Amino acid sequence: MTKYDRKEQLKVIHASRKASTYQKVDEAIQRLVRASETINFNSVASEAGVAKATLYNNKDLRDQIETLRQQQAQAPSPKQIKRQMDDNNKDALIASLQRRIKKLEGKNKQLREQLKVAYAEVYKKI
Template sequence: MANKNPNIEGILNHSKIKTEQSVQKVDETLKHMIKKQLNINFNSVAEQAKVSKGFLYKNHRLRSRIETLRKQQEGLLSVKQVKRNISDASKDVIIASLRKRLKGLEQENKELKEKIKVQFGKIYDEI
């Protein structure tokens, strides 16, 4: 016959301890990510802390903290974005200098063609 009042106190205590450890692990991960200026979102936090995304979504305190940190980072440019902006600016400078060089070479080419025509005319007159 089944026990109508099972003793699940040990299981519940173990579950609470495990949850507290996971919350602590996520808190440490968030501190580390803030310090290193890493992108904070549910995927990255779950991956770094080695917990499930479901755990992060279910725990209201962690969820609101991650959402707040994510919103704070929206205005900040990431390292990749800064590098991309710098490289775009340098590309624009390179393109402008190449266009200027191309115009100069086209002009020089035009002048050389004219000189060749003159030289060919002189050679033809001598024949």
């Protein structure tokens, strides 16, 4: 009969849990990056289903999250990109809206003329 070594068994269990946690966190970070979500300890912890303390206490995971968080802070956010795009396209947008207004005013004038003719026809019938 083999001798049961409790310490070895606990080491094996701890190693498998640690590997599972690393895998969950890596997959959560990948999902957050694909979804263009902010990466911080709260978002990674909730996405991975682990405690924030786990992320803070594990040096490798902590360094990875802090690095990604700094990279995201340096990259322009979608709101900033949209604001820049709006500033660049403001003149084109104004010109497009002015053309649309002219077109609608012309159509409005045409419909008023048709309405005058229709009123005249109704008046003649009376």
